[in-house]
Structure formats: C-alpha cells, structure tokens
Amino acid sequence: DGGITQSPKYLFRKEGQNVTLSCEQNxxxxxxxxxxxxxxxxxxxxxxxxxxxxxxxxxxxxGYSVSREKKxxxxxxxxxxxxxxTAFYLCASSIPFTGTGxxxxxxxxxxxxx
Amino acid sequence: xxxxxxxxxxxFVQEKEAVTLDCTYxxxxxxxxxxxxxxxxxxxxxxxxxxxxxxxxNATEGRYSLNFQKARKSANLVISASQLGDSAMYFxxxxxxxxxxxxxxxxxxxxxxxx
Numbered sequence: 001d002g003g004i005t006q007s008p009k010y011l012f013r014k015e016g017q018n019v020t021l022s023c024e025q026n027x028x029x030x031x032x033x034x035x036x037x038x039x040x041x042x043x044x045x046x047x048x049x050x051x052x053x054x055x056x057x058x059x060x061x062x063g064y065s066v067s068r069e070k071k072x073x074x075x076x077x078x079x080x081x082x083x084x085x086t087a088f089y090l091c092a093s094s095i096p097f098t099g100t101g102x103x104x105x106x107x108x109x110x111x112x113x114x
Numbered sequence: 115x116x117x118x119x120x121x122x123x124x125x126f127v128q129e130k131e132a133v134t135l136d137c138t139y140x141x142x143x144x145x146x147x148x149x150x151x152x153x154x155x156x157x158x159x160x161x162x163x164x165x166x167x168x169x170x171x172n173a174t175e176g177r178y179s180l181n182f183q184k185a186r187k188s189a190n191l192v193i194s195a196s197q198l199g200d201s202a203m204y205f206x207x208x209x210x211x212x213x214x215x216x217x218x219x220x221x222x223x224x225x226x227x228x229x
Contacts, residue, residue, distance in 0.1 A: 031215045033215075035219075040123075040221075041222070042118075042205060042221045043205070043219040044219075045216055048216055058216070092159075094215055100147055100149075101209045101217075102161055103159075104161075106158075107157060107158045108157040108158065
C-alpha cells in the first residue's frame with residue numbers, strides 16, 4: 001500500500017541533544033513537508049521541499065534542519081538550538097500544481113524533551 | 115498572506131444530528147482551494163473534502179458537505195447524521211494559487227458527539 005511512514009512514533013530526548021525524525025513516502029510525490037503541532041493548536045510549516053536536493057524554510061524553521069537527497073525521503077533534524085522542541089511532528093507529501101494539491105500525511109512523531 | 119480562522123474551539127452534537135463547523139479565510143489569490151481534515155486522537159490527519167474557488171457547486175463527500183460562500187469568504191463544514199466516530203479535531207486549510215503547494219491551517223475545532 002502506498003503511503004507515508006514516519007518513525008519513530010514516540011521519541012524522548014535530553015536537552016542539548018539533536019534528534020532526527022524519519023519520513024519516507026512511496027507515493028512518488030515530488031513535494032514533501034514538515035509541520036509542527038502544539039497541543040490544541042493548528043499546524044505550522046517548518047520546511048518544505050518541492051524537488052530533490054532543494055528545500056525551503058517555512059514559517060518556523062529556526063532550530064530545525066532537513067535534507068532531500070532522495071525523492072522518497074525527507075528527514076527532519078531537531079537541533080539543540082530549538083528552544084521548545086516538545087511537540088507533535090507531521091510529515092506530508094503532495095503533487096503540487098496538479099489536481100487539488102491535497103496533502104497526504106504520515107501518522108506523526110511525538111517528541112518529548114526531558 | 116493567507117489566513118484561516120476557526121472561531122469555535124469546541125462543539126458538541128447529539129448522535130444522528132447535523133453539525134456545522136465554521137471556517138473563514140482571507141487571501142489575495144484569485145485562485146485557491148479549501149480543505150477540511152479530521153484528526154482523531156491517534157494523531158493522523160484524514161482528508162475529508164475539497165472546494166476549489168471556481169467550483170460552481172458546493173462540494174459533497176458522503177456525510178460531509180462544504181457550505182462555500184465566496185463573497186463572505188467562508189467555507190463551513192457540515193456533517194450530517196453525526197456518529198460517535200466523528201469525535202475528533204477538525205481543521206480547515208487553504209492552498210493559494212501562489213502558495214507553491216503549502217497549506218495554511220486554522221486552529222482547529224474539537225467536535226464531541228454525544229450518544
């Protein structure tokens with residue numbers, strides 16, 4: 001079945017550590033996105049990539065980094081520079097500029113900083 | 115800049131009744147799309163319905179319909195015959211013609227369906 005796989009589902013980190021969240025898709029979508037969700041809040045865009053080897057900052061990119069070396073993969077690193085990293089992270093993909101532009105989401109990764 | 119506003123933090127509905135979740139938007143793009151997503155407590159985002167700005171008719175998908183009033187910039191979601199499984203967070207989102215694939219989300223509305 002085609003879809004988006006995020007791992008790990010739950011992650012705990014000590015302050016000062018970098019962590020990497022994995023996102024893999026087999027939908028053959030060109031565009032991929034990372035969103036952050038805080039309790040009771042909407043989704044805010046961290047980074048997005050419309051094509052391999054290219055990515056752009058979203059609204060809240062500070063303290064995060066990404067790479068897009070393969071079409072299928074878009075890992076997100078939460079660095080120690082991110083002041084408040086505890087949140088729910090959602091990865092998504094789409095085929096921009098065609099169809100409706102609907103986003104397809106993974107099941108999310110919940111990061112807790114101890 | 116685009117903005118989505120959902121003014122109802124929480125809504126309650128009796129099972130089998132209809133409920134309307136409000137969404138207003140603001141954009142300068144002449145062409146745009148509006149989406150509704152459902153987020154159960156498990157966290158995944160489930161796409162429900164889409165409305166294009168040039169669509170003449172309101173979108174419908176099973177028990178979901180979108181009450182699109184372009185002049186008022188509103189895109190309310192109507193759920194008919196509510197079920198207990200409809201209890202979830204609901205997000206309205208917009209994709210503008212110049213957004214390059216990036217959706218803007220509202221704050222969400224938590225819907226609780228009572229038996």
